[in-house]
Amino acid sequence: MATTSLPGVGLLKGLGVTLKHLFKTPATQLYPHERPDLPPRTRGVIALMEENCTVCMLCARECPDWCIYIDSHKETVPPAKEGGRARTRNVLDRFGIDFALCMYCGICVEVCPFDALFWSPEFEYAEYSMDLLLHEKGKLREWMDTVPPPPALDAGAVIPAEVSDAIAKAEKELEQAAQQAEQAAKQAEQAKAGDAAPKAAARADEPKVEAGEIDQETYDALIAEGKSERIARSKAKAAYVKKQKALLREVASGAGREDEAAAEAPAPKAAEVHVEAGQIDQETYDALIAEGKPERMARAKAKAAWVKKEKARLREEAESGGDAAQVDTPAADTAEATPEPEGAAGPAADAPAPAEAEPPAEPQKKLADVHVEGAGEIDQETYDALIAEGKSERIARSKAKAAWVKKKKQEQLDAGGDE
Amino acid sequence: MILDTVLTTSTAMVAQTAGLLDTDSFLVSMLLKVALVIGLFLSLPLIVGYMEHKAMARLQHRRGPMFAGPAGSLQLVADGIKFIQKEDVIPRAADKWVFAIAPGMALVPALLIFFVLPFGPGVWAADLELGLFYALAITSISVLGVMMGGWASANKFSLIGGLRAAGQLIAYELPLILAAIAVAVQAGSLSLVGIVESQATFMVAGTDINVWFVFPQILGFTIFFVAALAELSRPPFDMPIADSELVFGYMTEYTGLKFAMYLLTEYAGMVSMSALMVVLYLGGWQILPGVPLPGCEAGGGLFDCGVLGTLIGVGVVMGKILMLTFVMVWLRVAYPRLREDQLQRMSWLVLVPLSLVNLAVVAVAKVVF
Structure with a gap:
């Protein structure tokens, strides 16, 4: 590729490029004196939202470095309603991440199905001793305060189901509270x-x-x-x-x-x-x-x-x-x-x-x-209403069942009263 | 040898123009001159070094030194203190005496040049009749220090660096001197003060427009500048140091103060070479061609300018030196290092013939006009 430009033009171009930089603001960040300008999704430290953790162990198993330590025990939870079955629940005893081993791949954050792990941009947790880099759940919970809010939804995006549910629930509770206050x-x-x-x-x-x-x-x-x-x-x-x-x-x-x-x-x-x-x-x-x-x-x-x-x-x-x-x-x-x-x-x-x-x-x-037979039937009206409210199918079904039983009882009672 | 010759001749020479420091008392004027030279020798390289740090950083989109002193201005002082604290390591296989003397051998000529450089109206230690010759001769001695260091280190990198330095200095001495001779021919004087003086009265042929020698001799100036860069082993001609190939060339085995002396030599060399260019081509302490300093209109137009005029004159010279050193830094940032054979080829096949042509043209023009 023969260039037609005069000899030496390339040299002057080089000088021009460097001279242009002379008048630009330096890219250097004055880090220890000023906070560095980090992207919002920086992988600084991993934070744990302890309340969301169900001890499913996915993070610990996916971790390539095996630097996540989890201990838990099971606890029996009494059934939420009459005739229910007592359930077991995992209770988190220990959750530790050894940042001396962690390679910040973020797989644990990616894999967590319950939104219990998050990236925080904080990075100033160097220690003089390596064992101090093992952050237990208390410290991991504290990092949670530094996690930035999730990026905003795109314009016109559908509001996620859990958010709209929560809003509806909160509104309902407010209404109920108002009614109760009125009654009181x-x-x-x-x-x-x-x-x-x-x-x-x-x-x-x-x-x-x-x-x-x-x-x-x-x-x-x-x-x-x-x-x-x-x-x-x-x-x-x-x-x-x-x-x-x-x-x-x-x-x-x-x-x-x-x-x-x-x-x-x-x-x-x-x-x-x-x-x-x-x-x-x-x-x-x-x-x-x-x-x-x-x-x-x-x-x-x-x-x-x-x-x-x-x-x-x-x-x-x-x-x-x-x-x-x-x-x-x-x-x-x-x-x-x-x-x-x-x-x-x-x-x-x-x-x-x-x-x-x-x-x-x-x-x-x-x-x-009053005793009512046939717990297998459901009250369709209640069921539909609950489904429309966005409740899960299981909840709607059980509530509808209860409603049906109640209704039957009332009917029987009314009939008995008439007699 | 060269030094001896120069010194013996210079004692016989009569100072052309008395400077401000020449008083009736020989002792007083001697002390004043030594103070001037030592003071400038120790301060100017630091200023230039700081400028290089800062300018290079900004050209590379960085900030440069920031914390030693205001805006990092004392960074080189801090570096000096650091160098003093370093252990003075001498390799076991080294030729100890030569190894120890070499940095001084490089440093002293850099200091000696300052004796003839005019830094303003009347601000010089000595105005020798053979000032230009003295300056160029002294510059060449520095290479001895470099070669001694390269040889005495008993290190193959140092040796190669030293040999490269020798080859480079010989190759570029020639165009440098030939370019300077052309100026001397045009000025009709070898005295640095005389050259400045002749630029103040040099007119474009046939008119009364005053110009500096850089205008008729732009080719000579370019040759001189490139050759000066190579003489100083400044990038893009820093093959004797070439960190990527030779570790640090002839300085590889040096630590502490001796290393600092080599560095000081480099920066002092930048100052003295720039000062020479200011004197030879850029009209010395004239603000602009044909514009005399305030207070100089009387007294011959160049000397005896009063306090204000003298200060401004010194400032003008310093400004020009800083500008030229900035260009050196700028080139360092912009260009990659040449290869050794490219360097030699450029000198012998381009610069030497060009400088000969330049000399011939200037000589003919001098006779014709």
Whole structure:
């Protein structure tokens, strides 16, 4: 290729290229003094979203360096609803990544099916000792705070199903909360208007206990039993709420009883009535199971509740409405304490204390007693509604089944009432 | 030999023009001159070195030194301190005396050139009648230091580097001197101050437009510049060092202060060669052709310019030196190293004939116009 240009032109071109660079901003980054200008997806360090990890071990198995260490144990989770099967769940005990071995290939992040591993652009974790480069799950969880948000969706992209589901759920919860608040306001108004002062006081005091604190005793006991920290904490919270409620009720009912004791002779003690144990209070049992209590505990408590209920009933009969107010107070409490099917799955603080569950309102008791055959059928209406809401097929089916049973029971009850 | 000749002749020579440092007291003027020369010799290479660091970095899209002193300006001082702390290693097989003397042998001629270089109106140590001859002769001595170092290191890389340096210096001495002779012919003087003076009065033939010698002798200037680069072993003519082939050429075995002396020689050489080019081709301390320094309009137009004029004159010379050294750095960044045979071919087959032609043309023109 013969060039037609004059000799030496190439030399001048070379000079021109270098001279151009003289007037450009240097590319050097003043790293230790200024943060380096890293691309957002930089592979700096691997962060662990511990809550998402299901101990599937995929990352550890795919790791070419075998630098991920995972330990776990299984825990039994009581069935979420009546008649369900207890499930096992993996609980993460240890998750360590040895960054002295890691070659930053990112396969673990790629392979994680539950979005538990992420790249963080942080890179300043050099150590003087090699063993300090083994980051355990606490440290890996801290790196999570430095993970940048995922890149924005393209314009016009469909919102991912999990996101739209979460939005719908949040909206629904907000609605429910608003309704509940409305109801509470109405009740408060009624209570004010009515002159049954002790009743209202008891009711107002009863269910509202702030969650957040934990019952140290329960916590310690669970930890000593070898339960994981998280489980112990949540159970201890529930125990605290329970205790607080019991305390409040005691104070309220104690005050009411003293007033009446001054006027009339003391009512016969519940213990005076003899009741045979053996049957269980289905309502209490269901509520406890729904709360996630083990089957044995629920049964025992339900038995106690039945005995208590029976006693109350017997006493009522004996007194034959002599002092209605005295029996009325616990009854009113119970009506409110009856667990609603949806709320049972919510946090422990929202669920009413089951030990206090006392004779429920009449129709509900009947409803529970009715037996319905044929659990294989489903309520198509409920099913469709749930599917439309974006619920998974399995959930929709089970809920629809439950709805069908409920409906049948109601029907039978209505028919019985007519007869 | 050359040194002896020059020194004996120079004692016999009469200083052409008295500089500012020539006082009635011989001792005082001697001290002042030594102070001037040593001061410039120790400061100018550092300034040029810093400029090279920075300019090279920016030309390569980097920042260069930043932390030693303001904007990294004390980087070379820090380097010097580092060199002092280094262990002075002498190879067991080395010829110890020659090995130890060689860096000094290279350094001293670089220092001696500064005695004749005019750095401004009246700012020189000595204005010798044979100043140009002295300067060129002294420059050639440096190669002795390089060859001594290459031989005494008892290292094949050093030896090859030293031999390459010798071959290169011989090859490029010739065009360098021939180009300089053409200037001397045109100026009618071998005194560096005289050459500057003659440029102030040199007119384009037939007009009264004052020009520097770079205009009629652009070819000579180019030859001189290229030859000077090769004399200094600056890239793209750094075959004696050629890090990719010879480790570090004749400097391979040197450490610490001795290594620093070789480096200082290189930078001092850049300064002195640039200063020579300023004097020979770029009109010395004139700001522009035909524009005298402020305060110089009286007193012959070039000397005795008063304080302000002298300072400006020195500044002009320094500016021109820095510009020329910048071009050297620029070439270093832009061009790859030549091959040894290309280097020799370029000298003997291109530069020497061209410089002879240049000399002939200048001589004829001198007679004709």
